[in-house]
Amino acid sequence: MGWKEHPYALAAGGAVSLLDQTDHGCPAFSVAAQVLEQNRSFIARHKLGGPEFEIWLLPSSLKANARAFDLGAVGAVFIHGGLLTRIWDALARVVAGSFFLASRFAWKQPGPDADVPGGTWVVANDKRSAYFLEAFGRAVEFVIFHEIAHLRRRHVRRYRDASGHDFIDEAFGMASEAVVGSKLLQLLEFDADATALEMCLNATSWFRAERGEGSSALEPDHLTSELFLRLLAGPVTFLALDLEAEQSAVSYLGQHPPSIHRAMRYTLLLGDTIRSLTPEADIEPFVDQAWTELGFLARRLGVDGGRWHHRRDELHAFEKLDRIADEANAFSLAIDREMSS
Numbered sequence: 530m531g532w533k534e535h536p537y538a539l540a541a542g543g544a545v546s547l548l549d550q551t552d553h554g555c556p557a558f559s560v561a562a563q564v565l566e567q568n569r570s571f572i573a574r575h576k577l578g579g580p581e582f583e584i585w586l587l588p589s590s591l592k593a594n595a596r597a598f599d600l601g602a603v604g605a606v607f608i609h610g611g612l613l614t615r616i617w618d619a620l621a622r623v624v625a626g627s628f629f630l631a632s633r634f635a636w637k638q639p640g641p642d643a644d645v646p647g648g649t650w651v652v653a654n655d656k657r658s659a660y661f662l663e664a665f666g667r668a669v670e671f672v673i674f675h676e677i678a679h680l681r682r683r684h685v686r687r688y689r690d691a692s693g694h695d696f697i698d699e700a701f702g703m704a705s706e707a708v709v710g711s712k713l714l715q716l717l718e719f720d721a722d723a724t725a726l727e728m729c730l731n732a733t734s735w736f737r738a739e740r741g742e743g744s745s746a747l748e749p750d751h752l753t754s755e756l757f758l759r760l761l762a763g764p765v766t767f768l769a770l771d772l773e774a775e776q777s778a779v780s781y782l783g784q785h786p787p788s789i790h791r792a793m794r795y796t797l798l799l800g801d802t803i804r805s806l807t808p809e810a811d812i813e814p815f816v817d818q819a820w821t822e823l824g825f826l827a828r829r830l831g832v833d834g835g836r837w838h839h840r841r842d843e844l845h846a847f848e849k850l851d852r853i854a855d856e857a858n859a860f861s862l863a864i865d866r867e868m869s870s
């Protein structure tokens with residue numbers, strides 16, 4: 530039985546190969562397929578170990594979810610259509626609603642279309658649409674690499690030993706109920722995020738080097754624009770996942786770490802990397818601006834205060850993140866050592 534016939538795929542309304550969807554009528558799916566196509570050679574050449582796998586899209590499932598199975602000779606990643614359209618809509622609102630981007634790039638100031646999810650403008654042939662597609666492509670890249678990390682860093686096998694499940698599921702883990710292996714799952718999620726971000730940045734520099742643009746990629750202007758695109762792509766993805774969560778407060782009682790903490794940690798890791806490449810670039814204003822945009826978006830989407838806006842609560846939440854961050858770093862190093870031995 531192939532993955533296409535797996536009960537999970539059938540229950541979700543059927544699976545199609547993501548790679549084959551480059552001409553899909555839904556632009557979020559066709560752009561995602563193009564992103565996977567572009568990254569194929571990077572994924573094939575940069576093996577991290579772990580099983581072979583296939584990447585499937587569940588186009589008719591509205592869930593904002595993804596699942597990685599490590600079962601049999603070839604594993605599988607399933608990406609639900611709802612995850613891609615949710616990220617598409619959220620990012621479209623950010624780009625269309627941003628006065629910062631509008632004035633920086635001298636494009637149209639935000640109008641009433643800013644809050645139309647997936648509005649027609651996002652496939653228009655203009656600079657704003659092109660910028661949006663750049664950001665969306667980076668978000669999809671992150672999601673795909675995150676799932677690949679679950680397989681190649683042998684997360685699923687580790688989680689199976691603790692819980693009996695032969696998969697890791699993004700939405701299932703958002704449920705507020707703690708189960709056996711919750712703490713392990715939280716550390717695995719942090720590790721998958723860090724690995725995915727590293728893969729994203731490696732893929733970008735690898736492709737630029739292939740095209741002979743290696744040195745220009747290190748210029749501060751180039752790096753700060755890459756930084757801002759990545760600052761929108763990652764945290765907006767976490768915010769989109771958070772809309773599905775049953776948690777209303779920042780807590781470690783569920784199976785996954787709080788999305789806001791994943792977004793904060795992503796921001797810190799990204800900032801550290803860019804700073805190490807270009808110590809002269811002043812990245813703080815970009816980080817502040819990206820988080821301001823996220824706060825606006827969260828408010829417009831009706832997310833309760835205390836997670837993505839209201840600074841007092843954010844500061845409180847930082848302590849909890851600090852507590853687990855050291856543990857998450859040590860855990861990732863342990864996996865690194867295991868993989869290299």
Ligand SMILES: [Zn+2]
Nearest residue numbers: 675699718721
């Ligand atoms: Zn995950």
